[in-house]
Amino acid sequence: MAANNRRTPLERVEYAIIVSTLLLLVVVTVQPLLNLLAVSLSDPAKLPGMSGMEVLPRGLSFDVWSLLINHPNVRAGLLNSILITGVGTLLNIIFTALMAWGLSRPGLPGRRILFIMVLVTIVFDPGIIPDYFVNKRLGLLDSYWSVILFKLVNAWYLIILIRFFEEIPQELLDAAELDGSNAFQTFWYVVLPLAKPALATITLFYIVFHWNEFFRAMIYITDQGKWPLQVVLRQFVIGGDKLAIVGVDAANNYTGASQIDLRALKAGMIILTIVPILVIYPLILKFFTKGTMSGALKG
Structure with a gap:
């Protein structure tokens, strides 16, 4: 917290941009893997309606x-x-x-x-x-x-x-x-x-x-x-x-x-x-x- 207070306003903005960018990259990287895992675990009867953006299985099989x-x-x-x-x-x-x-x-x-x-x-x-x-x-x-x-x-x-x-x-x-x-x-x-x-x-x-x-x-x-x-x-x-x-x-x-x-x-x-x-x-x-x-x- 003390180190955060010592940052200048410009440094805080730069830090926020860097963290946001890294989080976005994590989401973009992990989401397809979670979707594949969800597809493999979904109920076969509910799978046809499942989109490529979903990360939770429909049902469980x-x-x-x-x-x-x-x-x-x-x-x-x-x-x-x-x-x-x-x-x-x-x-x-x-x-x-x-x-x-x-x-x-x-x-x-x-x-x-x-x-x-x-x-x-x-x-x-x-x-x-x-x-x-x-x-x-x-x-x-x-x-x-x-x-x-x-x-x-x-x-x-x-x-x-x-x-x-x-x-x-x-x-x-x-x-x-x-x-x-x-x-x-x-x-x-x-x-x-x-x-x-x-x-x-x-x-x-x-x-x-x-x-x-x-x-x-x-x-x-x-x-x-x-x-x-x-x-x-x-x-x-x-x-x-x-x-x-x-x-x-x-x-x-x-x-x-x-x-x-x-x-x-x-x-x-x-x-x-x-x-x-x-x-x-x-x-x-x-x-x-x-x-x-x-x-x-x-x-």
């Missing part, structure tokens, strides 16, 4: 969610997406951090040449056809690895980490060396704890990248049992037929399947693909505001 969660294609897609995202992100962070730490050291032989090679990968993309033949030659077709190993080290994220590591004071590294730490111990106990904000940032980027992957999985994975959730969603939405996701057997055996609206099924599938990212983001957000040297130079 869990038929859509029961059908989606119990369907083998959706459950397999969800598990596949979790597997691809988890393993892929872990490998991404390990190799990106190791490579960034090496390229950030001034004494690394050939450092400039290696860095130029990294920049070349940003400018020149090999294309899908050479990439396909490489995966075929390595025997990665129709396997999770064809998706997991793609862009194991993203050049942009690598540059972010390199610049971050270069800001770590040399005095801290020298102190660790004097305490008897070897190169790996210094990297693990000194460098990585200081790099939590940068690591959290690129971790979120990698998670979103893997979770939203569908193009490569659609090309390289022919076994539908290995499809990630995004491919299942695409096949359903593009197909425009609820049997594409429900399946003929489920439609015949499930008493409510014939009454379930295609719009509600699409809404449920979209929410199912979005929720995991919405859950993970707040867990990582706390690291974004931490400084590079947070606590490093205390005492």
